[in-house]
Amino acid sequence: MGDIRLMKGNEVIAEAAIRCGCDGYFGYPITPQSEVMETLMIRRPELETGMVVVQAESEVAAINMVYGGASCGKKVMTSSSSPGISLKAEGITYLAGAELPALIVNVVRGGPGLGTIQPAQSDYFQAVKGGGHGDYKLIVLAPASVQEMNDFVELSFDLAFKYLNPALILTDGVIGQMMEKVELSEFKPRWTEEEIIAKSGTWATTGKTADRERNISTSLDLDSAKQEIFNHKLQAKYRAMQENEVRFEKINCDDADYLFVAYGSSARICQKAIEIARKKGIKVGLLRPITLFPYPIKQIQEMLGQVKGILSVEMSAGQMVEDVRLAVNGKVPVEHYGRYGGIIPTPDEVVEALEQNFLGE
Numbered sequence: 211m212g213d214i215r216l217m218k219g220n221e222v223i224a225e226a227a228i229r230c231g232c233d234g235y236f237g238y239p240i241t242p243q244s245e246v247m248e249t250l251m252i253r254r255p256e257l258e259t260g261m262v263v264v265q266a267e268s269e270v271a272a273i274n275m276v277y278g279g280a281s282c283g284k285k286v287m288t289s290s291s292s293p294g295i296s297l298k299a300e301g302i303t304y305l306a307g308a309e310l311p312a313l314i315v316n317v318v319r320g321g322p323g324l325g326t327i328q329p330a331q332s333d334y335f336q337a338v339k340g341g342g343h344g345d346y347k348l349i350v351l352a353p354a355s356v357q358e359m360n361d362f363v364e365l366s367f368d369l370a371f372k373y374l375n376p377a378l379i380l381t382d383g384v385i386g387q388m389m390e391k392v393e394l395s396e397f398k399p400r401w402t403e404e405e406i407i408a409k410s411g412t413w414a415t416t417g418k419t420a421d422r423e424r425n426i427s428t429s430l431d432l433d434s435a436k437q438e439i440f441n442h443k444l445q446a447k448y449r450a451m452q453e454n455e456v457r458f459e460k461i462n463c464d465d466a467d468y469l470f471v472a473y474g475s476s477a478r479i480c481q482k483a484i485e486i487a488r489k490k491g492i493k494v495g496l497l498r499p500i501t502l503f504p505y506p507i508k509q510i511q512e513m514l515g516q517v518k519g520i521l522s523v524e525m526s527a528g529q530m531v532e533d534v535r536l537a538v539n540g541k542v543p544v545e546h547y548g549r550y551g552g553i554i555p556t557p558d559e560v561v562e563a564l565e566q567n568f569l570g571e
Contacts, residue, residue, distance in 0.1 A: 363379070
């Protein structure tokens, strides 16, 4: 067994960053994600691995520090919560437009506006439909446990560098604040300058030498014809993600007459709701999207010949349900159940919503 500890989700994000060879973290405090930066400040990884940890003067400054580090081929990241991610949106679309790898973590809180510090899932649109301007996509991973908070940090960096695209871990105050047993990853050394040049020499700004041309990181091209060609390149990349990187989990789906679709902490709640429903004789399963982009469209469609109805369970007013309906295309009824403003649904409420929507009870 590896290094097993009882840790809070936010703390694990920080520890996983150090252990996967992250070069730099640039952030700004906001509840309920502040422990990410606080843990890094306490751990002082600059003394252990050389990782830089900076509290920037603002969220805008933090994301632009990420842009600078990413353009040099470094593994860099930031974290925030809902309003802070909104402030970072311009920098995030610049990262996507410059095709730079980076990790952003959003520990979602209730909104809109400053809202509440309690957990929500109402940033789904912001995460998977852009959030900033332009036709771009983020790779979006949604952990449902503290263990996945650990695992998805390295996975996010791997995917970000594979596709030269920013990746987002979309979690919430439940997963970020709760404590669970976690097996931490093994330590990996940070890349040397030579390794960065070998891995990223075609795009990273590593300097011009006698045997290496300079690279320029920018998302600006005033020639519309060239910009359209570049946008076609981006869309081809996003299609490749959809083809190759979909991740999901199916629970109790083999004999299911009805289906929950839920991610993150809502998926945890649905697992208990399945137990309650099955004790009442209602055969229900769960399809949990792990990647919110790329979305498990085909995997939902494969269930359509089997199930009589689908309930999208979210801590929002109904955001992911739109993607479920697009996948289903009217072939079976799709309904939404959600609590919002920081309220967490109970398993009994989820079962009651299933009964009311599909069983006439």
